[in-house]
Amino acid sequence: MRYSILWADDEIDLLKPYIVFLQGKGYDVTPVPSGADAIDKVREERFDVVFLDEMMAGMTGLETLSEIKILRPNLPVVMITKSEEEQIMEEAIGSKIADYLIKPINPNQILLSVKKLLDNRRLVSEKTNMSYQQDFRNLAMQYNDRIGYEEWAEIYKRLVYWDLELDGSTDKSMEEVFEMQKSEANSKFAQFIEEEYEEWICEPKADKPIMSHDLMKKLVLPKVKEEDSPLFFILIDNFRYDQWRVISKSLMEYFRIEQEDTYYSILPTSTSYARNAIFAGMLPIDIARKYPNLWVNDEGENEESLNQHEEELLQKQLDRSMKGVKMSYHKVIANHHGKQLNDGFNNLLSNQLNCVVYNFVDMLSHARTDSNMIKQLAPDESAYRSITKSWIEHSPLLEFLKLIAEHKGRVIITTDHGMVRVKNPKRIVGDRNVNTNLRYKQGKNLNLDDKGDHVIEVRRPDNFGLPSPNVSTSYFFTTDDYFFAYPNNYNHYVGHYRDTFQHGGVSLEEMIIPCVYLKAK
Incomplete structure (x- = not known):
């Protein structure tokens, strides 16, 4: 040309x-x-x-x-x-x-x-594709080796890096290769989790990553008393590392990144388990035993009904580990909640710790499942990231972050779990009390209609730190890009849920998630 x-x-x-x-x-x-x-x-x-x-x-x-x-x-x-x-x-x-x-x-x-x-885009695209081809073999050699949780986190970060780089390339010839590599890495990661997870939960001295129930104790509370300025803990539900990388550019005008970590979500990678574990500082089995009135069994329950006691669980954790800390807790599930929080911002400045849960991304994933219009607006990973970025730039959350920056506050941004785009169904049979999540099932008499790979069966839930409402309770987790489907009305069910974003199972996207510490510029 x-x-x-x-x-x-x-x-x-x-x-x-x-x-x-x-x-x-x-x-x-x-x-x-x-x-x-x-x-x-x-x-x-x-x-x-x-x-x-x-x-x-x-x-x-x-x-x-x-x-x-x-x-x-x-x-x-x-x-x-x-x-x-x-x-x-x-x-x-x-x-x-x-x-x-x-x-x-x-x-x-x-x-x-x-x-x-x-010629910038053409030259960058050519260089990006060439560089990924060179790194392809290095990545494959690494995840085919016997590696630990730290190496898996680094592999996932590199995959996200290449995902974003290739996304910006005009030459899409490497996209299919990348998707195949990401799928292969996820299969190897699922094997790793199946082999290691039980030891992380059961062995106190095991070499293990920071997990949901460790998050407050190891990454948040130590920061509270480091400085006199208030610490704002913002948890964006269902928020992946690649989404953090995309929205971080919108925040750099106001903050500098002091520490960018990832940690591992517990299983199930669902709001009802992982987020309660974060605020309680305990595994679900221990919450159910110590605070039975604050734990609701999720057999047949709606997920969100299990998250009604987060503030109480957080206060109990603070009473155990940092008594006397003045804190506030807020949940934002609609724009007007965010605006109300911003209007009362000055009232938060006297607290040492302010915890805010933002539910937008989780709501977006559900809306995409149920609405053809949203699915067309966000047909793939790239468009889904773009919608998340657009939301941040026009949301009360960005205004809230600007207020924090103006008052020289400090922020930790994190999530409870990520999500994965599901494509392949896995038949499962269970009674009517089985929970509705597509990536994991919990209940009595669970059985797979077709035996095979892509499922982790847990017949002894206590070994995974999970409560057992009944003697015969078991948990099944899908891996890779699989989701559970019932034999009844199978084709309709599969057609509705295929190519949607789900969470609850085992994948790099769901389990390895961001926790970032920011200070105002």
Whole structure:
């Protein structure tokens, strides 16, 4: 493809060598001697980039730039000037120039600027695909080895890195390869969890990751008394590491990242288990035993009905480990709740710890399942991340974070679990009291209709730190991208839930989740 360049300079004849150089590199260059001529050309013809001399007789470069932006807002303009005055630079940058070059310039400077503006996406895409191909083998060798939880977290971070890099590439030739590698990594990760998880739960001295029930004690409460400023603990329900990476760019204007960790969600990777474990600082089996009035059995129950006592569980954890801490707890499940929280922000400043649960992302995943319109708006992982980013940028949560930054507060942003896009059904048989979650099942007399891989069976729930409402209670977890389906009305059920985002089972996306510590700039 040949690109067309417009070059305006009142000494354009002296630039002939540069023009010949660019033409030799395959670019079409139209020279004009004034800003007025440049405006006329932009009005009449289509160009891919404009070079403007800042100090021209008649209309200056900045005046010409303003007119060009009115005519062609998206046309990239490069300002060239002898002046190094900061005011001129700031005015040019404020006028949305694409690049800024200071004379004397050489031909390679011009070529670099053109390539950066016109060939950037192609060059970046080619380099991204080549770099991923080089790293593909290294990743495969690593996850096919016998590795531990720290290495698995690093592998997942690298997969997220490549996911985001390839997402921004114009060349989609490596997407299928990447999806295959992510699927293979998830299968190996499920094997790892099946082999190691029980020891993490049952052996006090086991080498294990920070998990849901450790989160407050190990990553949050130690920060409370580090400084006098209030600590805000914000838990975004159902929030993955890749989503954090995408929204983090919106926060960098206000905060600096002091510490970026991941931790492991307990099983099931569901709100009712993982979030209660976070606020209680206990495994579900211990909550059910010590505080039976605060634990609701989830056989046949709606998930959210199990999360009615989070504030009480948090207060009990504080009483055990950090008595006397003044704290508040808030749950935001609608925009007006977020606005009310923001309106009363000053009341939070006297607390040492303020905990806020935001439910939007979880609600979005449910809405995508039930609404064809949302599914069309977010047909894949990339679009789903984009919706999450758009929500953050226009939500009361961002306003809340800005208020924290203005008051020099500190923030921990985390989640209770992630989610995975499910594609393959797994038949299961159970009675009417079995819970409704698609990625795990809990109940009596559970049996798989088709034996095989992609399911972890737990016949002794106490070994996984889970309560047993009945002697015959068992838990089944799907792995990879599988979900449970009942034989009754099977085809309709599978058609409705295939390609939706679900949580509760075993995958990198659900279990390895972000916990980030931020300080106001």
